[in-house]
Amino acid sequence: MNQMENAKKRYESIPIPDELSERVMQEIRRADMRRKTERKPVINRRGWRRIARGVSAAAASLAVVFMVMLNTNTVFAETVSTIPVIGTVARVLTFRSYEKETTDMKIAVDIPSIEMVNEDFSGLEKSVNEEIHALCEEYAREAEERAMEYRQAFLDTGGTEEQWAAHNIEIKVWYEVKSQTDQYLSLAVMGAENWTSAYSETRYYNFDLKEGKIITLKDVLGENYAQIADESIRNQMQERTAEGAMFWPEEFKGVTEDTSFYMNESGNPVVFFEKYEIAPGSEGTPEFEIVSGEN
Amino acid sequence: MKRDLYDKLTAYIIENQNKFYRLAFSYMHNQEDALDVVQNAVCRALEHSGELRNADAMKTWFYRILVNESLLFLRKNKRFVLDEDGADREIVYEEPGFEIQDSLYEQISRLDEDVQSVIKLHYYEEMTLREISQVMEMNLNTVKAKMYRGLKALKVVMQEVDV
Numbered sequence: 001m002n003q004m005e006n007a008k009k010r011y012e013s014i015p016i017p018d019e020l021s022e023r024v025m026q027e028i029r030r031a032d033m034r035r036k037t038e039r040k041p042v043i044n045r046r047g048w049r050r051i052a053r054g055v056s057a058a059a060a061s062l063a064v065v066f067m068v069m070l071n072t073n074t075v076f077a078e079t080v081s082t083i084p085v086i087g088t089v090a091r092v093l094t095f096r097s098y099e100k101e102t103t104d105m106k107i108a109v110d111i112p113s114i115e116m117v118n119e120d121f122s123g124l125e126k127s128v129n130e131e132i133h134a135l136c137e138e139y140a141r142e143a144e145e146r147a148m149e150y151r152q153a154f155l156d157t158g159g160t161e162e163q164w165a166a167h168n169i170e171i172k173v174w175y176e177v178k179s180q181t182d183q184y185l186s187l188a189v190m191g192a193e194n195w196t197s198a199y200s201e202t203r204y205y206n207f208d209l210k211e212g213k214i215i216t217l218k219d220v221l222g223e224n225y226a227q228i229a230d231e232s233i234r235n236q237m238q239e240r241t242a243e244g245a246m247f248w249p250e251e252f253k254g255v256t257e258d259t260s261f262y263m264n265e266s267g268n269p270v271v272f273f274e275k276y277e278i279a280p281g282s283e284g285t286p287e288f289e290i291v292s293g294e295n
Numbered sequence: 296m297k298r299d300l301y302d303k304l305t306a307y308i309i310e311n312q313n314k315f316y317r318l319a320f321s322y323m324h325n326q327e328d329a330l331d332v333v334q335n336a337v338c339r340a341l342e343h344s345g346e347l348r349n350a351d352a353m354k355t356w357f358y359r360i361l362v363n364e365s366l367l368f369l370r371k372n373k374r375f376v377l378d379e380d381g382a383d384r385e386i387v388y389e390e391p392g393f394e395i396q397d398s399l400y401e402q403i404s405r406l407d408e409d410v411q412s413v414i415k416l417h418y419y420e421e422m423t424l425r426e427i428s429q430v431m432e433m434n435l436n437t438v439k440a441k442m443y444r445g446l447k448a449l450k451v452v453m454q455e456v457d458v
Contacts (some may be wrong), residue, residue: 006399017316021312024334031342035301157310
């Protein structure tokens with residue numbers, strides 16, 4: 001049947017997007033992670049899965065988010081020398097910085113530490129720093145494992161060593177001070193791999209420097225924090241949708257005490273969502289500043 | 296499941312991903328949804344890999360997941376489209392000019408879900424009717440009946456076009 005042959009030709013000429021292999025590999029790696037860490041709960045979101053992030057309980061209310069870094073050729077060492085000073089009460093400095101380059105990949109790690117001038121806060125300082133250090137080490141180690149698994153899968157399916165070398169795999173762990181005011185310090189600790197965004201991670205640490213504690217949305221917005229934030233986020237989603245953005249409003253289930261946010265320079269919390277969490281990937285990682293009348 | 300079989304499954308998926316994508320695309324007709332469908336199917340397959348008993352059944356087992364995932368997504372989307380902007384979709388379907396020039400490819404994708412799946416799996420993916428009966432979880436005679444029904448429908452349309 002000639003027409004059937006034409007139909008088949010048309011079918012076979014459906015172009016394959018470059019993204020396909022990356023998306024398939026993401027699932028395979030995710031499944032591998034799940035198999036390794038069965039005890040970690042898995043959240044299903046529109047068929048997308050992510051490993052629930054669970055590092056120690058030192059500051060259980062801390063929010064976590066994973067972020068994207070596509071840059072392949074950053075000179076990581078540049079960021080090491082800067083030591084931002086936060087007023088006179090606290091500062092962030094690089095606790096440990098190292099770079100490692102093998103034939104398979106490049107790894108650059110900058111681990112921050114918080115230093116509190118007020119000695120009353122040394123307990124907090126210690127527990128937070130321990131958590132940050134463990135988080136960074138764990139991310140670097142797991143990212144390296146993932147890259148090696150990817151390498152194996154690549155070679156097993158007919159890829160050559162030369163082709164693999166051309167991937168220029170880079171792993172980066174670093175931090176950013178999101179804001180520093182007299183009252184608040186917001187620190188973002190990030191991990192990223194240049195070949196996949198599936199595991200990119202940003203964890204925010206928000207400190208109240210006067211109280212010497214980690215703050216939650218509730219601390220900033222008050223008892224009605226959920227209502228205030230939800231309303232603001234839904235309104236902003238609508239506004240942005242009117243301007244052409246795309247969201248999945250039904251995926252936004254409302255903020256909780258664990259919702260990821262940071263404090264901006266104006267002293268307002270900015271709620272942060274993972275890629276694909278409430279919007280298609282094209283929206284990246286949506287952020288919503290919550291301006292509350294009272295605060 | 297044995298590590299061995301799991302590795303075979305991941306290798307099979309990586310090797311055949313382009314075929315999966317084409318089949319998904321033939322249902323979804325757009326790249327973003329087709330990618331989502333393939334990714335969901337891979338996710339589901341790996342998650343339920345324990346249910347796969349032997350490597351011989353891998354192909355039909357995976358295709359079953361893929362076809363189900365495509366149809367599921369299609370139904371979800373339809374609902375969504377009708378709610379949100381059903382008007383746009385209707386214009387596309389009611390365009391009369393297309394009807395006559397439609398190739399067999401388009402006609403196939405307008406057949407009933409089961410019928411078009413049988414036709415696609417047989418003619419595009421070159422599966423035997425027995426394999427299709429495993430993919431679709433139907434007995435062989437039902438598959439045959441659907442196949443004939445599909446071909447008949449296509450011929451009818453073709454004749455009309457020819458006249």
